[in-house]
Amino acid sequence: MTAISLDTRPRLAAKARLRWDRKDERFMLLYPERGLVLNPTAADVVKLCTGELTVGTIVEQLASKYTSQTREAVEREVVEFITRLAERGLVTDAGD
Amino acid sequence: MTDAPRVEPRVEAPRPYTLVAELTYRCPLRCVYCSNPVDWARHRDGLETADWLRIFREAEALGVVQVNLTGGEPLLRPDLEALVEEAERLDLYTNLITSGIPLTRERLAGLKALGLDNVQVSIQDVAAEGSDRIAGLRSFERKLEVARWVKELGLPLTLNTVLHRENLDRVAEVVALAETLSADRLELANTQYLGWALLNRAALLPTREQLDRAREVARAARRRLQGRMEVLFVTPDYYADYPKSCMDGWGRRFIVVSPDGLVLPCHAAHTIPGLTFDNARDRSLAEIWADSPAFGAFRGEGWMPEPCRSCERRGIDFGGCRCQAYQLTGDAAATDPVCPLSPQHALVTEARRGALAPAAAPLQYRAANPARR
Numbered sequence: 001m002t003a004i005s006l007d008t009r010p011r012l013a014a015k016a017r018l019r020w021d022r023k024d025e026r027f028m029l030l031y032p033e034r035g036l037v038l039n040p041t042a043a044d045v046v047k048l049c050t051g052e053l054t055v056g057t058i059v060e061q062l063a064s065k066y067t068s069q070t071r072e073a074v075e076r077e078v079v080e081f082i083t084r085l086a087e088r089g090l091v092t093d094a095g096d
Numbered sequence: 097m098t099d100a101p102r103v104e105p106r107v108e109a110p111r112p113y114t115l116v117a118e119l120t121y122r123c124p125l126r127c128v129y130c131s132n133p134v135d136w137a138r139h140r141d142g143l144e145t146a147d148w149l150r151i152f153r154e155a156e157a158l159g160v161v162q163v164n165l166t167g168g169e170p171l172l173r174p175d176l177e178a179l180v181e182e183a184e185r186l187d188l189y190t191n192l193i194t195s196g197i198p199l200t201r202e203r204l205a206g207l208k209a210l211g212l213d214n215v216q217v218s219i220q221d222v223a224a225e226g227s228d229r230i231a232g233l234r235s236f237e238r239k240l241e242v243a244r245w246v247k248e249l250g251l252p253l254t255l256n257t258v259l260h261r262e263n264l265d266r267v268a269e270v271v272a273l274a275e276t277l278s279a280d281r282l283e284l285a286n287t288q289y290l291g292w293a294l295l296n297r298a299a300l301l302p303t304r305e306q307l308d309r310a311r312e313v314a315r316a317a318r319r320r321l322q323g324r325m326e327v328l329f330v331t332p333d334y335y336a337d338y339p340k341s342c343m344d345g346w347g348r349r350f351i352v353v354s355p356d357g358l359v360l361p362c363h364a365a366h367t368i369p370g371l372t373f374d375n376a377r378d379r380s381l382a383e384i385w386a387d388s389p390a391f392g393a394f395r396g397e398g399w400m401p402e403p404c405r406s407c408e409r410r411g412i413d414f415g416g417c418r419c420q421a422y423q424l425t426g427d428a429a430a431t432d433p434v435c436p437l438s439p440q441h442a443l444v445t446e447a448r449r450g451a452l453a454p455a456a457a458p459l460q461y462r463a464a465n466p467a468r469r
Contacts, residue, residue, distance in 0.1 A: 013252070014252045014280070015213070015280050017189055019161060019187055021161065028161060031214075032252070032281055033114075033191070035113065086323050087322055089280065089322075089326050
């Protein structure tokens with residue numbers, strides 16, 4: 001799954017795990033032999049990748065949280081980020 | 097070795113991210129390229145369960161977020177469950193690196209329930225004959241069964257195949273096998289010629305042509321499987337354009353603890369004479385990481401000889417692999433001879449030439465003592 005639409009229901013892959021990094025006070029997304037350091041926005045997206053919510057719903061939720069950005073900008077960033085995660089096999093489509 | 101590794105002014109220790117817990121060097125397999133030291137039998141399983149639990153806690157406090165449970169064969173430790181449980185309590189990402197032998201489905205289910213995050217199973221080839229020949233044990237069918245259990249139980253599966261001249265032409269079949277098993281990740285790791293693999297180099301080193309073909313197959317598979325299976329292809333140093341950034345640099349990201357408690361910058365560091373390694377039973381991991389002379393020996397750039405010292409890639413590959421430098425040249429502080437700029441690069445090009453006209457070389461299986469040559 002690499003084509004992400006607003007109807008996709010992204011779910012964190014079994015191999016990936018979100019971890020609070022108390023050492024540097026940030027979230028990390030861990031997977032075998034690797035890890036991604038997440039900024040707060042990215043961590044918010046990952047936390048919503050439960051398989052329950054569509055990308056559209058995730059965009060709505062974040063747009064109402066990050067009010068300094070337009071909805072279009074939030075949508076672009078969320079879709080881009082989830083696409084990157086999907087390419088690495090870190091999220092899958094729960095709707096598939 | 098002409099002179100002992102020099103201890104330069106101390107370089108500030110960075111944050112480690114990964115603990116490699118070598119729980120035992122014992123293993124039912126006898127793979128001819130085993131990355132354990134040739135003298136592994138001298139290192140007993142000296143660490144008790146309580147030692148390992150403390151090491152996990154100290155590692156996490158230092159910044160470690162991942163622990164690789166490896167060996168030898170980690171399944172031989174009856175306290176593996178206790179270790180996984182503690183790693184889970186510490187919220188560490190746990191990766192079990194195993195031959196899959198000996199294991200039952202029930203034990204694997206128990207490890208999953210305790211919080212195991214990923215299982216890496218090694219397969220030596222795509223059919224029993226070749227796989228069992230390299231492993232020195234009839235094990236192929238059982239490994240496939242273990243790989244299936246991993247997926248049935250909902251655990252992520254990494255399949256690992258070490259590549260060499262005997263199986264490099266079957267990379268497409270390895271990929272197909274990984275797909276059949278629904279592996280989440282496939283590690284096509286070419287043999288690195290250290291330790292046992294160095295003893296067997298004449299039998300294992302492929303030709304460049306063989307390697308290039310296999311790399312192309314892996315590249316196509318990576319594109320085709322993107323998002324479904326992560327496909328890694330690790331080039332052997334002997335055919336790389338530059339040395340690899342071994343362990344991401346000495347004492348930068350990884351802490352390795354050997355079965356007898358030695359705290360090492362890499363899993364072969366204790367094969368380098370002249371370095372003194374601290375034991376996790378004597379000092380805290382934090383002290384060893386920051387102050388141990390062995391960690392300081394090749395940390396940073398102060399130790400580097402020319403051509404590394406003035407090389408623009410010194411912050412990329414960190415001078416390459418110290419163990420390889422020692423094993424090939426006798427001097428651990430030499431530039432890694434796989435580098436074309438190394439004055440001893442001919443050691444590698446001659447080995448490559450040898451691969452074009454291989455002499456019949458008998459395989460030397462991992463044993464308590466290597467046979468005399």
